Amino acid sequence: MRKLLFGAVIVGVLSGGAFWALTAPRPMDAASLATLAGDATQGEAVFHAAGCASCHIAPERDADPLVLSGGREFASDFGTFIAPNISPDPEYGIGAWSAGQFVNAVMRGISPEGAHYYPAFPYTSYIRADPQDIADLYAFMMTLPADATPSQPHDLGFPFNIRRGVGLWKALFLREGWVVTGDLSEEEARGRYLSEALSHCAECHSPRNALGALDHGRWLLGAPNPSGTGRIPAIAGDGFDWTAFDISAYLESGLTPDFDVVGGSMAAVVRSLQHLEKSELDAIAAYILRAGR
Amino acid sequence: MTFKSLLGGAALSFALALPVLAEENPAIEQRQGQFKLYVHNFGVMGGMAQGRMEYDADMAQTAADNLFHLTRHDQSRLWPEGTDSMSVDGTRASPAIWDDLDDFVTKFAALQDAAEGLQAVAGDGLDAMRAGFGPVGQACQACHESYRDEAS
Numbered sequence: 001m002r003k004l005l006f007g008a009v010i011v012g013v014l015s016g017g018a019f020w021a022l023t024a025p026r027p028m029d030a031a032s033l034a035t036l037a038g039d040a041t042q043g044e045a046v047f048h049a050a051g052c053a054s055c056h057i058a059p060e061r062d063a064d065p066l067v068l069s070g071g072r073e074f075a076s077d078f079g080t081f082i083a084p085n086i087s088p089d090p091e092y093g094i095g096a097w098s099a100g101q102f103v104n105a106v107m108r109g110i111s112p113e114g115a116h117y118y119p120a121f122p123y124t125s126y127i128r129a130d131p132q133d134i135a136d137l138y139a140f141m142m143t144l145p146a147d148a149t150p151s152q153p154h155d156l157g158f159p160f161n162i163r164r165g166v167g168l169w170k171a172l173f174l175r176e177g178w179v180v181t182g183d184l185s186e187e188e189a190r191g192r193y194l195s196e197a198l199s200h201c202a203e204c205h206s207p208r209n210a211l212g213a214l215d216h217g218r219w220l221l222g223a224p225n226p227s228g229t230g231r232i233p234a235i236a237g238d239g240f241d242w243t244a245f246d247i248s249a250y251l252e253s254g255l256t257p258d259f260d261v262v263g264g265s266m267a268a269v270v271r272s273l274q275h276l277e278k279s280e281l282d283a284i285a286a287y288i289l290r291a292g293r
Numbered sequence: 294m295t296f297k298s299l300l301g302g303a304a305l306s307f308a309l310a311l312p313v314l315a316e317e318n319p320a321i322e323q324r325q326g327q328f329k330l331y332v333h334n335f336g337v338m339g340g341m342a343q344g345r346m347e348y349d350a351d352m353a354q355t356a357a358d359n360l361f362h363l364t365r366h367d368q369s370r371l372w373p374e375g376t377d378s379m380s381v382d383g384t385r386a387s388p389a390i391w392d393d394l395d396d397f398v399t400k401f402a403a404l405q406d407a408a409e410g411l412q413a414v415a416g417d418g419l420d421a422m423r424a425g426f427g428p429v430g431q432a433c434q435a436c437h438e439s440y441r442d443e444a445s
């Protein structure tokens with residue numbers, strides 16, 4: 001009996017140890033982060049391209065998109081995620097973070113305390129970004145208004161409420177590297193950077209597997225709306241016949257080629273992207289068409 | 294009761310339930326028709342604003358006049374309770390409309406104001422029309438963002 005118990009303890013410790021090792025956060029190289037210095041002026045365009053405000057704006061109607069107090073709820077198959085306060089408030093937001101901590105949070109989904117963030121936060125896309133862009137983003141976000149709204153805990157069911165388990169998910173699904181590969185023109189490559197690394201189009205427009213990881217084989221082919229009725233439309237494949245002009249005009253104005261007007265969660269995306277240079281929107285359009293070929 | 298008659302009973306009750314589920318209030322189709330007519334006119338000016346077609350002052354003014362009058366159409370019988378997307382199929386009208394009708398009405402009034410502004414300038418040249426066109430699009434977007442579901 002004692003032997004059996006001892007055996008069980010050993011197995012428990014070993015598998016616990018394996019779980020602990022497998023789920024350990026894997027931060028970026030600390031030395032390269034320490035030398036990053038951000039430029040707030042450059043960071044403004046990154047902010048609009050990355051769509052931070054779309055999720056971190058306050059839930060109240062007509063809230064200011066530059067006050068990132070958090071509080072919006074995002075229902076999913078795993079429970080409800082609540083966007084945290086990422087305003088520069090030192091106590092309730094991210095005002096006390098260093099640039100390096102911010103880059104690790106955005107590009108690896110690791111908090112300054114070393115905890116995993118859930119991939120509702122699209123670091124799965126931001127991992128492809130240029131760290132300099134994210135350092136610029138940090139510099140810009142530190143110029144935004146501070147807000148003292150406390151972040152709310154997510155409401156997740158077991159086993160998804162075990163944050164450490166996200167490490168396992170990352171080991172399975174978190175990857176650097178582009179999804180659309182092959183020969184790309186300069187414009188298509190710029191669009192790929194904007195779309196796959198910053199604007200994270202695919203996070204809503206591509207279907208996910210049972211564990212919530214994006215299906216790279218059905219890239220941009222549309223998906224069920226995770227937080228409500230209907231579907232997020234396909235922006236590639238047979239049913240999608242927009243031209244580059246159509247896509248770029250839509251991102252600039254919110255008008256479809258049939259002169260319907262954008263709504264739902266895409267309205268906030270357009271509100272962000274319309275701050276970008278028209279050439280950047282043209283690049284996204286070129287990439288979308290390239291991805292669908 | 295045999296297995297077969299049980300099945301028959303289940304099929305019958307399903308058949309009886311089905312028409313109730315699928316019943317559509319005519320107001321849904323009618324208000325959708327109204328929005329199609331908005332687009333019919335808004336799109337003419339959109340095409341000119343985006344350079345897809347040449348600006349034509351008469352055409353723009355006619356479209357803006359139409360949109361002005363269309364947005365004056367009384368809405369009181371177009372939005373009966375129970376015609377939201379959670380209650381019936383075939384509509385993208387969010388239940389949130391009926392949760393905050395005051396705001397919905399306010400946003401509709403903003404569309405009316407914007408349509409009036411566009412009507413005043415649509416025939417005065419491309420740049421003037423563009424300036425009046427933007428606020429109409431903003432009014433559409435504000436309502437779609439809060440009150441229109443994704444298409445299925």
